[in-house]
Amino acid sequence: MKRLLLFFLMILSFFLESSAQKMNGYGPEFSVLGLNLDARFWINKKTGLEVFGGMASSLESFNPNDVVAGIKYLHVVQYRRTDRTYFGIVGKWKWVDVFEPYKTTNLPVPGIFMGKEWFSKRIHRKGFAIEFGYQYGVKTYQVTNPDGTYPKNTTFTEFPMILNLRYSFYQIR
DSSP: HHHHHHHHHHHHHHHHHHHHOHHHHHHHHOOOOOOEEEEEEEEESEEEEEEEEEEOOOOOOOOOOOHHHHHHHEEEEEEEEEEEEEEEEEEEEEEEEEEOOGOOOOEEEEEEEEEEEEEEOSSSEEEEEEEEEEEEOEEEEEOOOTTTTOOOOEEOOOOOOEEEEEEEEEEEE
């Protein structure tokens, strides 16, 4: 009896692992204040990671002079063959006013979000996703003029809403 139970458990674990959808996706991501390039790795049906980087702007000036890099952890709550709904956490690092050395700073920005991804399994595998969530990042730093006079404190506040649209080209591993 124990051997039969062990045999069924081994078969079940083999079946679950072989039915996992392991995919890699690459493409652009458009957010409210920026544009990122990202790579999304679905480790199995329920777990994914995403690495991204790109240019962003601040809410005060819509000049894309900030650099962003980060990682997302994704956990699927509803999976179907053509779509999935997931929750996730994001941790990103933002370099503010990179091209102006006298007023640059950097800060971590954590956040949580939920997303929905639609997937086409035809010849060209592609996916479209929308994500909505909340992020937080505030930093007070000192800004001086280019000649080094008149220092003043400035507070940078990250836009709190996450609203991302992404398009991916997938390949199955």
